[in-house]
Amino acid sequence: MQAPAEYAAHADVYYVPPPSIWPIVGSVALLTLAAGFVMVLHQMAAGPLLMALGAAILLVMLCGWFGAVIRESLSGKYDAQVDASFRWGMVWFIFSEVMFFAGFFGALFYARNVALSMLADAQLLWPGFTAAWPTAGPGMKTAITPVEAWGIPAFNTLVLLSSGATLTWAHRGLQRGRPLQLKLGLALTIALGVLFIGLQIHEYGAAAFTIRDGIYGATFYLLTGFHGFHVLLGTVMLSVVLMRSLAGHFTPARHFAFVAVAWYWHFVDVIWLLLFIFVYCL
Amino acid sequence: MIEPKHIDRGVGPYFCAIRSLIALLAGALPASARAEFAVNLPAPASALAQQIFDLHTTILWVCLAILIVVFVPMAIALIRHRRAAGHPAAKFHDNLKVEIAWTLVPVLILIAMAWPATRLVASMKDTSKSDLTIKVTGHQWKWEYEYLGEDIRFISNTSTPTTQIDGGQSKGEHYLLEVDRPLVVPAGQKIRLVLTSSDVIHSWWIPAFGVKQDAIPGFIREAWFTVDKTGTYRGQCAELCGVGHGFMPVVVEVVGDGEFAAWKQQQKALVAAATAGATKTYALAELKALGEKVYGANCAACHQPTGMGIPGAFPALSGSKIATGDRSAHIDRVMNGKANTAMAAFGAQLSDLDLAAVITYERNSWNNATGDLVQPADIAAQRSGSAK
């Protein structure tokens, strides 16, 4: 049995947006992007052009779609229930990202702890091969010199952890109505993100092995590469949030866009910590 | 069409009813197509296969019992509790005791089933104390057998003619289940297989032995069997491995000890003859004739007997740059294959003579008329060259 008051609280109309062109534009964008990418992989001339076109359409779609969401938000169409939907949605999106990285970490674990010892056992095929990490595998003679964990990677860990702190500081500023702290904190976080990406690029350039160098190179570059891509994405999103802060879109009470990006940023932080332990240290 | 011989599969009498029922159903079929209606696992030839057979029979009976317990009540409900029969609907929707019972009873049944299965898995995995170890290598689309410790190694190709497959000729008794050189093993001995593959995943399978083991490229997997009854046993590759997957039979001949010893002698003599042949110089016609056979067994599945390939998937050899261009590049491609494609490195699979023959054949067939001759000595030279 429900109390009538509770019923009334739920009786607000959940905002259902009017028909929108953006989803279909997004589908066309991804189709174009995918077709272009396949053509690039197979060295067809039209590939890069098609990819650029797809990316451009995707960009237009993202601007249009998020623009619509921001306009709706600013005009007060989103009630508490819509806000809860966004929160749940972001939580489950991050969960899907967690599973994506779990797959890669699982592959790393399997390669190191299961496949490697089975390869070493197959002396009939790979005489003299012993299970030792890092390895480029029994069929390649390359010796791998891994990246030293306590150099740039350790510094990068510090960079990302600090960026988490500056972001929390910015959030506190937002909650307590100090716009300067908000903007400064965001700018600092973005700067640290850019610094991280720069150092990663430098590290890639200096590394003594490539993505083609066996399972070590493959897992190293795919794991750190996808993480780096997520940092890049996070930095772009933080920049959007900074611009919206400058435009005064957020109030201490209503600022879900900020919260969502902050969650995402912290998630990327945690992934880096795991990477630092499992890829660089161990 | 030749009727396959009826083999007594040692099936329990309870399947006879099913079989005759199906035979009745199939009465409508043309008589020429009517083979046997096998409805159970084939007759076991090894102890493992026998235990698998028995385990399967047991679980089928268990399933049948559960089926009756569940669906007899359902049938009663469907007949008696119909609205058309005026049955009023009851209102109950819970009964804790019943629900606990039908959770616990299946647990007990499962434990009873898991016990024999566990013991059997353990014995299937136990490859220790074997009498003979054979390395089995899967290739697209043939099996290679190497008797470890002996100087015996050969490739086992399907021997069903393509004319039977495309219907130009009626199909033989062992259609698709026959090879040129079967695996030969002694009866009564524990045979250990170490399996691997040179290209994609294959699966070595003889149903009557209860052995099916994937062959994983770059890894070693093991299996074993002991078969007491001499005879010929047939199976197929069980893992999708490309266009020739359906044409990759496994045939094992189980023979007595004396016969096995004689067979080994014969194999060693064959090896000696091949070594002698490798230094000879051959005429074009000789090489082409041998080359056509080698081509049929190794190349035709992809590049087609016509040399035209399958556009987009497998390149044509007729008029191709490699088969009409530089001779040593052609030898190199055949010997070392091409990475990330189905083109295997045949240098490891074929003898110098076979390689020389097939390359000569390719350079002088279809639209290719280079007139080039490749001798076994050329292959040997390129082999030692690449080893440097």
Next chain:
Amino acid sequence: MNSDAIALDDHSHAPSGVMRWLTSTNHKDIGTLYLCFSLLMFFFAGALAMLIRAELFQPGLQLFQPAVFNQLTTMHGLIMIFGAIMPSLVGFANWQVPLMIGASDMAFPRLNNWSFWLLPAAGILLISTFFVPGGALAGGWTMYPPLFIQGGIAYDIAILAVHILGVSSIMGAINIIVTILNMRAPGMTLMKMPMFVWTWLITAFLLVAVMPVLACAITMLLADRNFGTHFFDAAGGGDPVMFQHLFWFFGHPEVYIMILPAFGIVSTIIPTFARKPLFGYVSMVYAVASIAFLSFIVWAHHMFTTGMPLGGQLFFMYTTMLIAIPTGIKVFNWVATLWRGSISFETPMLFALAFVFLFTIGGFSGLVLSLVPVDIQLQDTYYVVAHFHYVLFSGSAMAIMGGVYYWLPKWTGHLYDERLGKIHFWLTAVAFNITFFPMHFLGLAGMPRRIPDYALQFADFNRIASLGAFLLGASQLLWLYIVIKCVRGGAPAGNQPWDGADTLEWTQTSPPPYHSFVIPPLVK
């Protein structure tokens, strides 16, 4: 309530013509799109199956070269799973979840539209592979390397298509989860939700959890194919079997993604036509949840012949056997729901009853396959083909057909032709069994799956299966006719054509208004 006016103000004017469908934010329209798309794909992949059975009608190669045959089996599997079964179940979720929980729409209506419109994009990519050099995907829907590495351009196209499908599934699943968690009518606690909604909540959770792992696995394939990595190449320290682990970590939950909503449909239909509440609702919920949980720890039972260590084989055998328990509970509960009911046999009920019986047979063959020694004999044979068609065709697909008959009156406002519906049911049920039951025998006798030609002792059962398949295929044309006829007209359905139904959608008109439950109903 003036809020009514606010809502209608914004979006009461659905655009007409093609724009209505391209730009829709309405869960009913998007549900219809999903259902139509899946029907189209069902017939396309079904046509591929007809070609497969035509080639296998007799021994020898008659119609197709092996390369083409492998394309047919691969694309049949891929399109049926990702193009027909999954989208149709999402279509049901779109139509029914908001109606059954008293919500005005899905939580993210625009995202919902994108989830759908990504499907045609992926479908175009997948089907285009039939026309590229080298032909379509031919390495099996499971995409195992190294065979998959050997393929041509079609393989890269397919990887990207599956990526897009994954994005669509993840967004769709998030939408459904959030809708169920956040949009229920006041008073509808979780344990008062209709069974169908429960099954979809858990299914959506599975989707969000495993689709990213598939994305991860096929990304590695793409890298191995194009960027020189060695994830699945032993020479570089990788392992082809690693792909199988990742794939089946996705693939086994995927099996439940395709069957749990079917459970939900059947659990809705049976109480309606037994005129008796679902027996053991609470244990049904827990059973579904435990099946979902177990689905994460059974994956390697698809890989018993790859040669795992003994401990691994035993672990995966035990966990797999455990699934029989919650599955059994569900079957027992359905039978107990029927017991002492007041049963009538309309077409949806016939499909639901056939589901219970035939799915159980599929469950039994699953139990047989769970035993490692028996599985070693039956892995990669037609026995497995029979098994998964019993759970996917007489399981998912027949539940979907039953669900379509059940809700068509609600969706269209018309009653379908009951006489034709029953004929369609009997044709389907009989033809299905003629097609797939003999495959058990073929597998036991030793016929491998995915072969274009077979030894002579398999000829008779193959001929029977092919004849059954042609009948099965033809019967579905009747279904198409019935559905189209019902959409175009028929006797008015009224709000509640089924007297035993008690979920919220039946309180709406048939068809429901463009915006239903703008004011949430109060659930007692």
